[in-house]
Amino acid sequence: MRIDISLLPALAAAFVLAFARIGAMVMLMPGFGETNIPTRIKLGIALMLTLIILPLHRSAYHIDMTSLTPLMVLMVQEIIIGVVLGATARVTLAALSVAGSVIAQQLGLGFVTSVDPTQGAQGALIGNFLTILGLTLLFATDMHHLVIAALNDSYRIFVPGEIMPSGDVAALATQAFTAAFKIGVQLSSPFIVFGLVFNVGLGLLARMMPQMQVYFVGVPLSILAGFLVLVAVIATMMGTFLDYFGGVMHQLSP
Template identity: 80%
Template sequence: MRVDISFLPALAATFMLVFARIGAMVMLLPGFGETNIPVRVKLSIALLLTMIILPLHRQAYQVDMSSLAPLLVLMLHEIVIGVVLGATARVTLSALQVAGSVIAQQLGLGFVTAIDPTQGQQGLLIGNFLTILGMTLLFATDSHHLVIAALNESYRIFSPGQTFPTGDVAALATKAFATAFKIGLQLSAPFLVFGLVFNLGLGVLARLMPQMQVYFVGVPLSILIGFLILALVITAIMGTFLDYFVSVMHQLTPLR
């Protein structure tokens, strides 16, 4: 009895190509690619997803084992695709950081910073809070499943071995950054209105009562009223963000 194992090198090469796309994406995904998550955990998630995705799209790869150069080019192609997909999901989360920065400036808390656990660097406190809350809601509402679905459907948009659509990728990146900034400003719109009205009121009060220390009265009052507004609108802010994240993921999942 003979067992044919001639397919194993091609299968191993295909596995590494799929892993290159998925691994690059996992390293950037919100909730999976954070700096405080051990590398072994990220690697385990990428390997598990690779074993799930590989049987579905194995036939899409035309692996030529006679030459190493085409394999290296194809692997670089897969890595770039994974980076594009992961970075798109990561940029959507940055909308909360933009909103948190604007809110903190309007409340007079622009100098209050703390370590952002998702990035491992200093960030404004309110921005960190909104980012962690948004990430928690993504997992609580199973929205992270859309990321896996987008990864699976990426083989229809970016087929292995085809010419890389640099124009489409550039348009996607530009649109992702612009939309994230726009959504961040929209989420912080109530606080922009509050900051404008409140500072105008303080200016009028300073003119009417020059002897009054407006700054020492205005800063605590601004923080107090700002947190009350945040408590009232936090549900709408996070609901809008979830809708935005879902819409971005649906754009990466074309209709059949």
């Protein structure tokens, strides 16, 4: 009995190409690609997703084993596609950081910073809290399944071996950054109104009572009232963010 192993090199090449796309996306995905997650766990998740997704799209890879140059070009394309998909999901999550920074400035807590576990850098305390809360809600509501579905459907949009539509990629990146900033400002809009009204009130109080130390009275009162507003609107804020995140992921999944 003879065993034909001539397909093994092409299958190995297809596995490496699929792993390049999936691994690049996993390294940037919210929840999976955080800096505090060990690299081995990220690689394990990428390998598991590759083993699941590759059999579904094995026929999409047309590999010529006689030349190395087309394989290298195809791998670069796969890495770029994975980075685009992962960065889109990451920028979507950044809307919470924008909202947290604006809220912290309005409450007088802009100078209070802590290490952001999702980025490994200093960030506003409220922004870090909203980011962690958003990640928790994404996994609690199974929204991370949409990211995996977008990865699976990316083989319909970005077919391996075809020229990438650079115009569509640039439009996607521009739209993602614009929408993230827009949603971040919209989420913090109650606090922008609160800060405007509160500061105008303090200004009137300072004019009416010049001998009163308005700053020492206003800062604690601003923090207290701001946290009360945060408690009142945080459910609506996070619901709006989940709808926005789901909308972006559905755009990536035709």
